[in-house]
Each structure stands twice: as C-alpha cells, then as structure tokens.
Amino acid sequence: MVDTLKDLYPSRTIKPTAMLERLDPVVYGGEYGPLSRIQLDSYRDNGFLFFPSFFSADEVAPLVSELQRLCRQPGIARQEGVITEPASEEIRSIFEVHKRSAVFHDLCRHPRILPMAEQLLGSDVYIHQSRINYKPGFEGKGFDWHSDFETWHTEDGMPYMRAVSCSIILTDNTEFNGPLMLIPGSHKYFVPCVGETPEDNFRSSLKQQRLGVPDKHSLRRLIRQGGGIQAPKGAAGSLLLFECNTLHGSNANMSPDPRSNVFFVYNSVRNAPRRPYAASKPRPGFLAEREDFTPLTSR
C-alpha cells in the first residue's frame, strides 16, 4: 500500500528553506489533570515547564543509586544502546532504561508524572525513547541547538508534534555543568534543516549534533522573538517538561562533577511512527520504539 501521507514538516532539504509555522496544537488535553490553567498556558507559550525540586532529596537518592548501578555494570560501555563520550570511554547515555531497570520502569509511570504527559498530549501515551545521561565532569561535551521532533520526524517517522520530553535532574544544575538551554516559543515554528541523512547517521549524531541543526538566521530570529535563551537550573530532583519541537542545546560540563539526568519521551498513542520521512531506514529500536505502543498505566 502506498503511503500517501503528505510530509507537513519537510527537512534535510537540499537548499535552505524558510521556517514554517507549526500546524499542530501544543496542548491537546483539557483542564482535567494535574496541570493548572496557568501552567498549561505557560507551556503553550514557552514550550516548556520547569518544576524546581519536584522530587525531594529522599526520593532522588534511589534514582541516583540506580543510575550509578547501571553505569557501573561490567562491559556496559560496549552494549547496544550505550553511548560513550567522543574523547573517552566514559558513559554518556544509556538508552531504554525503562526496559533495563525496574526503578526507571516504575518512574516513567509515576502517578505524579504520567498524568501530566497524558494531559498535555490529550490521550494515552507510551515511551518513544528513554535514557539516562551521565555527562561526566570535565568530559561531557555540549550539543548544538536542535529540535528533537526534527530528528524523530525525519529519521523515526513520528508524524505530528504530539510528544513531550520529561527530564528529571539527578545532580544539582549550575551554569558550569552544562545545563539544558531552551529557546522559549521556538516550538511554534518548524525550521527545515539542510542536508541529506546518511545511513546510520544516529551513530555520530548521538555524540555530536551535525545534521538537523537549524540555520543561524532562524535561530537568531527565534531567540529574539522569545526574549532570549533560558536555562532552568535547580537542585537534584527538579523536573523539566519540554515540547518535542522546542529548540534546545547545551554547553560542555566544565565542573568536576557529572551532570546527570533521566529522560523519558512520552508520545501519544495516536502519533505512533510510520516510515521515516527523510532517511533510508528507521533508527534502531533503542532510539525509537516501533513495536510496542501499549498505553502506560500508573500503578
């Protein structure tokens, strides 16, 4: 059967293309849920919501232990779904932690988190991608500005902007350890990026973003429009929800300590991936769920 779906968000173009207005809603659900009207409005306007100290120190401790346990497993650096720093063998990310670990399996279904994702996406949700990022001291390199949706759409086949990322900070964040930076309001536009997607692009792009980087003119305009860059910082246990199309990046970790977090991408069950829009084949399953779209349930 021919897939006749029109690509609403074309990227990896040959020539530079002007940025497009977003066609999808930002908030899909109604007022029924844990997020207040003010929070929903803020998410709609800015493309993210930050909750300082969402979890207490007591709640964070077992998450940190579990992250350390996973990073220290013998032979972990050579397993599929495990990414090391470009310059060393240190762990940068471990993917599919909601399948590898009972602690993170439960965390993505947490009764204070899952309902927020369901409310924002207005439907049942499943995990498109999960990972822990370790970002070791002095070693963790930065990431250029990018939209996750641009990659998930072009390389994974996610059709619409109907996903939300949840990052739970497991170490105190400061201006020195490479906190996430976001461009408020950038989720309202889609910036087509120049460049053909090579096969197995994911291998290099996980270490350093090269493809899918918006042009400087669009970035400049979006930063001006959004009133500047923001970098929410807080204690371990702080939580950030950010829309799948919000432009974000980060700098290197110049501090001696790791900047660790756990990261869940909730996707609407009505937004399951189709064929990739601009890649010869889909990325491996640890980067993009393509088999199991069973709705998550809090237990």
Add this chain to the structure above:
Amino acid sequence: MVDTLKDLYPSRTIKPTAMLERLDPVVYGGEYGPLSRIQLDSYRDNGFLFFPSFFSADEVAPLVSELQRLCRQPGIARQEGVITEPASEEIRSIFEVHKRSAVFHDLCRHPRILPMAEQLLGSDVYIHQSRINYKPGFEGKGFDWHSDFETWHTEDGMPYMRAVSCSIILTDNTEFNGPLMLIPGSHKYFVPCVGETPEDNFRSSLKQQRLGVPDKHSLRRLIRQGGGIQAPKGAAGSLLLFECNTLHGSNANMSPDPRSNVFFVYNSVRNAPRRPYAASKPRPGFLAEREDFTPLTSR
C-alpha cells in the same frame, strides 16, 4: 653561553607529576597605586579582580567600532596573527592590536589601566601579547581549563609568574555567550601538564587547547579548594584583571551575538622571556614579544 637557569615550573612531562606550590609572589608592588589594600588582598587570594562597568557606554563605543573595523578589513582572515574559527572563516582573534591600531595602542597605556598593572607587578611593564577576541554568535567554541603561564613559560620562555592579563569586555556577558570562567586560588599552584610540545603547536592550540591541559585530579582538587568556579559577568566596558597562572576556560557561545573582548598581557620588564623551557623553538612574535621590552608609559 650555557643557560644554567633551573626550570622552576617543569611541564609537558612524560609522566603525570604532582602539582607544585607557586614559588613567586602574587602581588609585587606596594600600596602606592590605584588598587586598594582590599583589592590587592582579593587579587592575592583569588588570582583575579573584576570591575563591572569599568568603562562607560560612551567610552566603550569607539573600542567596539575599532574592533569591527579591524575584523572587516579586506583579506584580514589570511593575515599572519589572525585566527579563524575551526569550523568557519569567521575571525576568532586578531593579535598585536596594540601595534596594528592607534586606539588599542593608547588603550593599553590608559592612565586608569597601566598603573594597576605596574602596581601588581611592582615594576615597569611591557606588552607580552595583545589581541581582540571576536567569538562570533553560535560559532565561538570554548576553551578547556588552562594556565596561560604554563604556555608562556614552556613555549615562550617566560621565566617567572610576574605577568597579569587584562580583559576588557566589549559586549555584554551572559551565561549564554561563553563568558570566561576562573578557578579562584588556582594561581597558587603550578600543574605540570603531560605531553611533548610539537613544533608549531601554536597553530592548533590557538583554535583548541589540547596540550597544557591540567589533569582532572588536580582540577577537581583546585575547584574544591577554591570554593567552586566563578564566571564574572557584566555589561560591555567591564574589566577583568587575572594573574598569569590563574586557571581559566570558557564554553561555546550559544547566543546569536558575538562575545568580544580586548586582551592585553602585561609582563614585568624584569621577566622578559629567555629560551623556551619545553619547546624546540619560540612561538612567532605576534604571540610573544621577544624584541621590544621598552616600558609602557601613560601619556
């Protein structure tokens, strides 16, 4: 004649070596001068002094114009003493600006700046190195932690820690445009760095620091001892004095705007360079003055 001077600060070693205590004074001059006792004590303890809005907006404007004029000269990117960004042809730094430009010639002799350098170094001074850094928006990459003295000693032959750098910020500095980060108190130690200095190391090291990078263990210890990293930020016209051995680094410029500054290294006339300590030949004159040690005078 054989140079029998012992190398007090050996670096570029084959094996990792423990860090050494500083043998030189930090403040050479007395109380006679523009800096107060409190300021001198702070410089002695921390290794730097920050003066927010040292110059007014009216005083900064002609400096910014001159920086832009120098960067826009036709063919400038291919001139000796001009460094471009690793990933593009954009200007990163122009050296010897105190010789290229009447404005910067006068600025390094400014009656509010030169006497501070003379007081800290306790003698007449000359310019060991000068430059403007442009650090373009989205392009300016960061620099790993390093001591300038480590390079000036091993590659330029500067014998003692008796130099001070003066950075005048020509654009507002924020946490997003890669401000200078410093480790307070790190100037009291010398961290020998591992690695042989190849010929013409300066060509790559000006674009990205690789040699002369302290080991992580020493960095961690110095950051803990100093109570953490500091990144003085302020409006255009702010001025930073930092000791030649204070460890510093910076992150990439994630903002759309340049992060520009002008940078003068004042060296004591009693500390003129000899032969390099750990390099086969001295670096080019635009990086390290080796001919003209005439004391600067305010006019």
